[in-house]
Amino acid sequence: MQFFTQLLTDPLGFYRAHQLLLAQVGINALLTLSMYITLRAGMLTLANVGFMAVGAYTSVLLHLHGHLPLALTVLVGALAAGLLALPIGIPTLRLSGVFLAIATIGFGQVVVAAILNVPITGEGRGLTIPDASSSLLPAYLSLVVVVYVLWRLRRTRLGMAWDAIREDAPAAEAQGIDVARYRLLAFVLGAVLAGYAGALEARINFFIDTSLYSFQRVVGVLVFAVFGGIGRVAGPLVGSATLTALPEIIRFARQYRDTVYGVILIALVIFRPRGLIGGRTGRARPAPPRERAPS
Amino acid sequence: MGPGAALAAGVTGSLPAQALNGIFAGSIYALFAVGYTLVFGVLDILNLAHSAVFMLGAVFAYGLVVAVGVPFWLAVLLATLACAAIGFGIELVAFRPLRRRGAPPIGALLTSIGLALIFVNLTEVRFGANSQRFPERVALSGALRLGSLVLPDAKVASLVLSLALAAALGYVVRRTRTGRAIRAVAENPKAAQLMGIDVDAVIAWTLVVSSALGAVAGILYGLSQADVNPFMGRDQIELKGLAVIVLGGMGSIPGAVLAGYLLGLAEVAAAVFLGSNISSGVAFAMLFVALVAVPGGLLRGRTARRV
Numbered sequence: 001m002q003f004f005t006q007l008l009t010d011p012l013g014f015y016r017a018h019q020l021l022l023a024q025v026g027i028n029a030l031l032t033l034s035m036y037i038t039l040r041a042g043m044l045t046l047a048n049v050g051f052m053a054v055g056a057y058t059s060v061l062l063h064l065h066g067h068l069p070l071a072l073t074v075l076v077g078a079l080a081a082g083l084l085a086l087p088i089g090i091p092t093l094r095l096s097g098v099f100l101a102i103a104t105i106g107f108g109q110v111v112v113a114a115i116l117n118v119p120i121t122g123e124g125r126g127l128t129i130p131d132a133s134s135s136l137l138p139a140y141l142s143l144v145v146v147v148y149v150l151w152r153l154r155r156t157r158l159g160m161a162w163d164a165i166r167e168d169a170p171a172a173e174a175q176g177i178d179v180a181r182y183r184l185l186a187f188v189l190g191a192v193l194a195g196y197a198g199a200l201e202a203r204i205n206f207f208i209d210t211s212l213y214s215f216q217r218v219v220g221v222l223v224f225a226v227f228g229g230i231g232r233v234a235g236p237l238v239g240s241a242t243l244t245a246l247p248e249i250i251r252f253a254r255q256y257r258d259t260v261y262g263v264i265l266i267a268l269v270i271f272r273p274r275g276l277i278g279g280r281t282g283r284a285r286p287a288p289p290r291e292r293a294p295s
Numbered sequence: 296m297g298p299g300a301a302l303a304a305g306v307t308g309s310l311p312a313q314a315l316n317g318i319f320a321g322s323i324y325a326l327f328a329v330g331y332t333l334v335f336g337v338l339d340i341l342n343l344a345h346s347a348v349f350m351l352g353a354v355f356a357y358g359l360v361v362a363v364g365v366p367f368w369l370a371v372l373l374a375t376l377a378c379a380a381i382g383f384g385i386e387l388v389a390f391r392p393l394r395r396r397g398a399p400p401i402g403a404l405l406t407s408i409g410l411a412l413i414f415v416n417l418t419e420v421r422f423g424a425n426s427q428r429f430p431e432r433v434a435l436s437g438a439l440r441l442g443s444l445v446l447p448d449a450k451v452a453s454l455v456l457s458l459a460l461a462a463a464l465g466y467v468v469r470r471t472r473t474g475r476a477i478r479a480v481a482e483n484p485k486a487a488q489l490m491g492i493d494v495d496a497v498i499a500w501t502l503v504v505s506s507a508l509g510a511v512a513g514i515l516y517g518l519s520q521a522d523v524n525p526f527m528g529r530d531q532i533e534l535k536g537l538a539v540i541v542l543g544g545m546g547s548i549p550g551a552v553l554a555g556y557l558l559g560l561a562e563v564a565a566a567v568f569l570g571s572n573i574s575s576g577v578a579f580a581m582l583f584v585a586l587v588a589v590p591g592g593l594l595r596g597r598t599a600r601r602v
Contacts, residue, residue: 102537
């Protein structure tokens with residue numbers, strides 16, 4: 001419980017002691033939001049970690065070899081991930097359910113295999129970024145922007161189209177919504193955000209290697225999203241913050257930390273099946289009778 | 296790369312020897328995936344604790360042989376039974392409460408991940424994080440010789456056992472009364488209940504059988520790869536298991552067997568022609584192409600709905 005006492009009585013000391021953890025919370029929140037975007041459009045895609053790797057490696061390599069400023073390379077990394085999402089998304093997004101999930105997991109594995117075989121990426125040894133900065137500002141600033149945009153999106157044509165597709169894709173199609181296009185858009189936006197989070201993470205950690213992009217990481221991000229509840233934008237935020245901080249909070253459990261984490265995870269899923277703050281059903285409210293999207 | 300990457304990759308020897316290695320690796324993938332796909336077929340749920348049960352099977356058998364001194368085959372039997380009981384526990388803790396509450400199916404993914412974390416963590420504390428190997432004196436340390444080919448007994452046993460167990464499971468599901476109940480629940484649990492089938496019991500048995508098969512796969516893996524550790528089910532095995540059940544057509548037992556062997560052979564082919572580093576990536580690239588070309592899997596079971 002020392003975690004909370006310190007947070008309340010000595011915020012500055014808490015900040016110093018947990019700076020890395022706070023950075024990780026910010027990064028994980030961005031990643032979880034990238035998964036939230038695709039889940040929102042009714043797709044379980046697990047390529048996020050692959051896009052993260054693309055963003056991170058593109059950014060770091062441009063910085064190390066192209067001598068571009070870090071901030072610029074982070075943006076380029078995010079864009080590279082988004083561009084790559086197009087050729088990946090177009091053939092795969094006609095799959096659905098688990099098939100889509102597995103096809104996209106495959107992508108992450110292929111990216112890792114590619115990194116391990118291209119000499120410029122340092123192969124298995126990873127890359128060090130000597131002049132990075134562990135400042136939390138970029139991560140949290142971007143988080144605020146992303147959350148605001150996603151929150152505003154709910155009531156727009158795009159947000160409602162995603163909701164309609166998630167609830168019933170054939171019905172949405174029948175309403176004249178271009179399902180394939182909106183899905184691809186969600187996939188690409190998710191990839192951009194994941195690439196961005198990956199590039200930021202590289203910057204904060206001073207180091208990247210392929211162990212950051214394992215299957216466990218994808219599963220972890222999915223757990224963050226579902227645990228918080230995907231009914232609202234706040235769900236992924238609460239989910240990723242809680243679960244990223246949880247291992248630190250339950251330090252007292254020592255070597256049994258993962259066990260305590262597992263028990264808490266199971267208990268919460270059983271007692272809050274729609275997510276920590278997905279209290280309402282997590283379904284869209286019945287759409288008001290408005291004008292329909294042009295076909 | 297996790298330890299599993301070495302399962303098919305990085306082997307040396309002549310081309311027939313390589314092909315055999317692919318087949319041996321494939322039989323372990325197949326056996327692991329058969330249990331995985333059975334649960335998916337019945338429950339529409341991915342049981343992500345399956346890879347932890349795979350690990351527990353090997354760790355229990357190792358513990359019984361080394362620490363207790365039980366004969367190998369008895370240890371295999373006891374470890375399998377223990378894992379079968381754990382399968383029942385998985386149903387009671389991770390799946391049944393969610394069904395009772397009508398929770399969305401994705402919740403089961405999370406509870407099974409929670410159990411996997413617990414199993415791996417407790418094993419790490421009790422067993423240690425280091426890789427162990429079954430001692431030489433244990434059964435199956437010899438080898439068959441066929442001309443220039445050397446067939447280690449452990450690998451031959453993997454091949455024979457995985458085919459026999461998959462065939463037995465296929466027989467039970469297709470030909471027996473229990474199997475008919477399982478298929479009825481898979482098709483439509485409500486209707487099955489109305490026909491007087493005890494749905495909870497069928498699901499519990501499905502998990503028991505699936506976990507027993509996973510345990511045997513783990514023991515065979517631990518034996519033939521000389522590698523038993525708390526993390527042996529993570530990443531590579533788990534991921535390849537998923538790939539195999541999707542490629543085989545979700546819920547299809549023969550499909551999982553076929554896809555298991557295909558993956559084993561494809562990995563070896565990639566290792567031989569492109570280098571061992573790239574083999575796991577190639578396997579997934581193939582999977583990607585296969586999924587896009589044949590979206591329902593090789594032997595289409597029931598088409599999957601949402602996760």
